[in-house]
Amino acid sequence: MTRIGIFGWGNLGKAVADNLLNFPDMQLKVIFSRRPQVVAAQAPKGIAVASVSDMEKWTDKIDVLLLCSGSATDLPEQTPAAVKLFNVVDSFDTHANIPTHFAAVDKAAKESSHLGLISAGWDPGLFSLSRALFNAFLPNGVDYTFWGKGVSQGHSDAIRRVAGVKRGVQYTVPRDTAIERVRSGEQPALSTREKHLRECFVVAENGADCAKIEAEIKNMPNYFSDYDTVVHFISEEEFEHDHKQMPHGGFVLRSGNNTEEYKSLLELNIKLDSNPHFTSGVLLAYARAVKRLFDNGARGCITVFDVPPSALFVGTPDDMRKHLL
Amino acid sequence: MTRIGIFGWGNLGKAVADNLLNFPDMQLKVIFSRRPQVVAAQAPKGIAVASVSDMEKWTDKIDVLLLCSGSATDLPEQTPAAVKLFNVVDSFDTHANIPTHFAAVDKAAKESSHLGLISAGWDPGLFSLSRALFNAFLPNGVDYTFWGKGVSQGHSDAIRRVAGVKRGVQYTVPRDTAIERVRSGEQPALSTREKHLRECFVVAENGADCAKIEAEIKNMPNYFSDYDTVVHFISEEEFEHDHKQMPHGGFVLRSGNNTEEYKSLLELNIKLDSNPHFTSGVLLAYARAVKRLFDNGARGCITVFDVPPSALFVGTPDDMRKHLL
Numbered sequence: 240m241t242r243i244g245i246f247g248w249g250n251l252g253k254a255v256a257d258n259l260l261n262f263p264d265m266q267l268k269v270i271f272s273r274r275p276q277v278v279a280a281q282a283p284k285g286i287a288v289a290s291v292s293d294m295e296k297w298t299d300k301i302d303v304l305l306l307c308s309g310s311a312t313d314l315p316e317q318t319p320a321a322v323k324l325f326n327v328v329d330s331f332d333t334h335a336n337i338p339t340h341f342a343a344v345d346k347a348a349k350e351s352s353h354l355g356l357i358s359a360g361w362d363p364g365l366f367s368l369s370r371a372l373f374n375a376f377l378p379n380g381v382d383y384t385f386w387g388k389g390v391s392q393g394h395s396d397a398i399r400r401v402a403g404v405k406r407g408v409q410y411t412v413p414r415d416t417a418i419e420r421v422r423s424g425e426q427p428a429l430s431t432r433e434k435h436l437r438e439c440f441v442v443a444e445n446g447a448d449c450a451k452i453e454a455e456i457k458n459m460p461n462y463f464s465d466y467d468t469v470v471h472f473i474s475e476e477e478f479e480h481d482h483k484q485m486p487h488g489g490f491v492l493r494s495g496n497n498t499e500e501y502k503s504l505l506e507l508n509i510k511l512d513s514n515p516h517f518t519s520g521v522l523l524a525y526a527r528a529v530k531r532l533f534d535n536g537a538r539g540c541i542t543v544f545d546v547p548p549s550a551l552f553v554g555t556p557d558d559m560r561k562h563l564l
Numbered sequence: 565m566t567r568i569g570i571f572g573w574g575n576l577g578k579a580v581a582d583n584l585l586n587f588p589d590m591q592l593k594v595i596f597s598r599r600p601q602v603v604a605a606q607a608p609k610g611i612a613v614a615s616v617s618d619m620e621k622w623t624d625k626i627d628v629l630l631l632c633s634g635s636a637t638d639l640p641e642q643t644p645a646a647v648k649l650f651n652v653v654d655s656f657d658t659h660a661n662i663p664t665h666f667a668a669v670d671k672a673a674k675e676s677s678h679l680g681l682i683s684a685g686w687d688p689g690l691f692s693l694s695r696a697l698f699n700a701f702l703p704n705g706v707d708y709t710f711w712g713k714g715v716s717q718g719h720s721d722a723i724r725r726v727a728g729v730k731r732g733v734q735y736t737v738p739r740d741t742a743i744e745r746v747r748s749g750e751q752p753a754l755s756t757r758e759k760h761l762r763e764c765f766v767v768a769e770n771g772a773d774c775a776k777i778e779a780e781i782k783n784m785p786n787y788f789s790d791y792d793t794v795v796h797f798i799s800e801e802e803f804e805h806d807h808k809q810m811p812h813g814g815f816v817l818r819s820g821n822n823t824e825e826y827k828s829l830l831e832l833n834i835k836l837d838s839n840p841h842f843t844s845g846v847l848l849a850y851a852r853a854v855k856r857l858f859d860n861g862a863r864g865c866i867t868v869f870d871v872p873p874s875a876l877f878v879g880t881p882d883d884m885r886k887h888l889l
Contacts, residue, residue, distance in 0.1 A: 257823050261703040337885055358889055367889045368697065368873055369832075374888065375849040375876035376690065377842070378586040422835075497841035498582050503834065507694075510747075510829040516822035517702070524700040544874040544884050548693055551700035552869075559869050560662055563699065564683055564692045 240264060241530045243523075244301040246271045246291070246321060248278045250485065251330065252307035254519035256283050262523045264553055268301050298324050302533075303526040306330075315340060319347040322355040322540075326533050328525045330360040330518060337363070345540035354533040355540045359525040360518045361509060362386070366491050368543055369507040373493035377503050380495020381426045385413035385434060389487025389514060397462045398439055401455050403447030406475065408482045412436040413490060421492045424502050437468040440482050442475045487514035524551045565589060566855045568848075569626040571596045571616070571646060573603045575810065576655065577632035579844035581608050587848045589878055593626050623649050627858075628851040631655075640665060644672040647680040647865075651858050653850045655685040655843060662688070662867075670865035679858040680865045684850040685843045686834060687711070691816050693868055694832040698818035702828050705820020706751045710738035710759060714812025714839060722787045723764055726780050728772030731800065733807045737761040738815060746817045749827050762793040765807050767800045812839035849876045 243265055245252045252270065259267050269287040271294055272278040279288040289297065306318055306329040314331045321327050322344055331340050340357055348355045358364065362384070370382055391411045398407035417434050420427045439456060443449055453470045457463055473481075488510040496502050511517040525543070528550035532541070549556050552563070568590050570577045577595065584592050594612040596619055597603040604613040614622065631643055631654040640661070643654045647669055656665050665682055673680045683689065687709070695707055716736045723732035742759050745752045764781055768774055778795045782788055798806075813835040821827050836842040850868070853875035857866070874881050877888070 363889045370888045371873040501838035501841045503842045513826035516826045517828045520701045548696040549869040563695045
């Protein structure tokens with residue numbers, strides 16, 4: 240049994256708790272929160288809820304702590320701090336800041352003789368693994384990553400900051416025409432606008448100027464101005480009925496040449512009803528691996544690139560060779 | 565520089581030599597053959613060609629030997645024998661016999677303190693990795709593997725043994741309807757016949773009875789009788805023009821549930837102009853990994869499941885975290 244702790248009781252932390260049923264060798268022991276009283280009312284039966292300030296008392300009671308907070312401000316602080324006490328897994332997903340985050344976690348983990356795995360999930364995570372394998376096997380080629388159709392939290396937040404918007408959600412939509420061009424073997428250079436469409440569903444405040452809202456969204460720099468954006472105004476009922484889920488997905492493609500004459504096209508694509516629920520499964524599989532690698536002596540910070548697939552799977556190496564190879 | 569040897573100068577061995585251009589850290593040193601005089605006339609300039617009986621003289625001149633022979637009778641003998649002298653990579657693909665082959669290679673490799681990686685390629689290989697990752701991340705689900713459209717050597721050989729057949733090739737064709745049912749999230753139970761179609765292109769001998777040939781192919785047990793089979797009779801010119809390549813490809817899908825409510829669908833698909841050329845790239849990436857893992861002390865037999873992705877990629881771990889994670 241691998242004993243698990245969760246830090247953070249948002250969408251991802253709750254999804255980890257839901258998904259544990261599918262990981263029979265893992266057991267949730269404790270949820271750490273900055274609001275333990277609130278969380279205690281929602282936590283699964285029999286699971287301890289503890290304040291973040293009491294984390295030190297749990298060092299010999301869990302094997303791996305899953306950090307389920309946000310990448311913007313929480314994880315850069317929390318992961319290096321937590322790895323001083325526990326082996327940890329996080330889903331840090333600010334791609335540009337991964338080297339800095341890695342260095343901070345590596346230093347803290349080595350000082351305390353723990354193992355920390357950062358940036359697990361699907362991108363970074365499963366998509367990164369696909370990019371790495373595709374690049375290793377087909378070195379002469381071009382990578383393409385498309386995201387969606389799925390909810391982008393950052394863009395949804397941006398919509399909701401526009402005056403007159405009561406509720407709003409933004410879907411990132413990959414363009415079929417762009418994906419088909421890549422699949423044709425063409426190796427096109429694709430602009431931002433050609434790759435993704437942004438589709439917004441907005442509930443306006445009573446009496447708000449919808450034309451003004453639409454223009455403000457479409458012209459918002461960084462978020463929307465480089466894209467073709469569609470804004471739909473809908474009723475609160477429709478929003479409540481159709482836009483409360485967090486589906487996501489995407490595509491990783493590599494189009495390349497083995498020789499001048501012979502091309503290969505490699506594609507991973509995923510379709511998720513619930514982004515946090517799938518992500519939680521990746522985190523749990525890497526928690527299993529972290530326990531195994533730690534028991535074998537690994538220390539410091541690692542990523543998905545450092546983990547052999549055999550460490551992720553519940554069965555034995557014999558099982559894997561027999562049934563999955 | 566990783567110094568490479570090739571054993572066997574068939575389609576795969578030649579493809580390895582073609583593909584080395586894309587692996588700047590690897591260098592072909594020698595081709596071993598049972599017909600060294602024949603191979604010497606075809607080998608790339610400056611590459612030694614040696615008789616199999618002289619392999620012992622090369623033990624300190626290459627780092628990894630790639631075994632490029634067939635799985636039916638050659639590799640079960642050759643891989644355990646070769647790993648007594650060298651670190652090796654093979655593409656053993658008789659799935660049912662992998663445990664036996666693994667045990668034989670493991671014993672020989674441990675006795676001689678070498679490292680052998682078996683069953684590299686795309687299935688087993690990239691497809692196995694996808695199955696393992698998909699199972700680890702989404703434990704509650706169903707796996708599907710489809711092959712093609714591509715040439716099956718075994719089925720093509722079977723056609724050519726039918727009386728009156730001058731030339732013949734068989735394409736395994738995955739059925740779109742079956743793949744679409746899986747993609748819909750249905751998790752169907754699919755029969756052999758529902759998953760793949762077998763399409764044959766035959767050049768008949770002058771005066772042969774085509775109806776008889778067609779019936780004999782379609783009713784052939786093991787190879788065709790469990791499938792819907794289409795037989796096309798074509799001219800030798802058309803055969804020569806359209807059917808001399810070895811394209812292949814396929815699909816690995818896993819359809820599963822994170823919770824009762826939330827499903828995920830994971831799919832890898834690949835499309836290869838030349839099966840041996842893509843396979844050769846996988847072998848070369850694993851040869852790189854075998855060298856690195858051997859240098860770190862690994863001995864015995866391993867498979868793709870035992871290799872961290874970081875060992876496969878040409879760049880440093882820093883590069884990978886920066887550009888691929």
